[in-house]
Amino acid sequence: MEAEIEKIIISEADIKDRVRELAERIIADYERKELTMIGILNGGLIFLADLIRHIPFAVKIDTVRVNAYAGNATYPKREADIVDSIRLNVKDEHVLVVDDILDTGKTLLKTLDIVKKLNPLSVKVCVLLNKQERREREINPDYCCFEVENRFVVGYGLDYDNRYRNLPYIAVLREKQDK
Helix, strand or coil: CCCHHHEEEEEEHHHHHHHHHHHHHHHHHHHHCEEEEEEECCCCCHHHHHCCCCCCCCEEEEEEEEEEECCCCCCCCCCEEEEECCCCCCCCCCEEEEEEEECCCCHHHHHHHHHHHHCCCCCEEEEEEEEEHHCCCCCCCCCEEEECCCCCECCCCCCCCCCCCHHHHHHHCCCCCCC
16 A cells, blocks of 8 residues: 555654644533534544544544545545434534545535534534635634645545555555556
């Protein structure tokens, strides 16, 4: 796998540091509140798991599975599809939606629409990566670890054709050469 990596843009150590720092902000904001964290699968799984390990108080966790890419495409579909929705009752609770990357905004807005219909007290967005250049919908994260340039990235939950999620860092793939 590593032979297919062009360059690492965010190291494992930098990710660990920023996730811990972000958790400290979340702790300060939600310490005495009922917090439910909703992870967007599959990409947000690793980020959510690492993030919640830093939270010292009880939180509820649920996930939503969203299909935003078709096959091995590097650009999201026109509309994201909800494959499996939220099961928890979040009425009158504070909800933090956690995802790996905010790029076009389609996936997060679709997820936020679902969450808001469940009447939570508040809803905020937490992302590992923010790719502002590709934004097609008006949305900004409340919590973000890193801003990234407009390149297709993999690792730490992010994939290409369901591969590379297990890399402990964020990287750019080498472009395939036609033979």
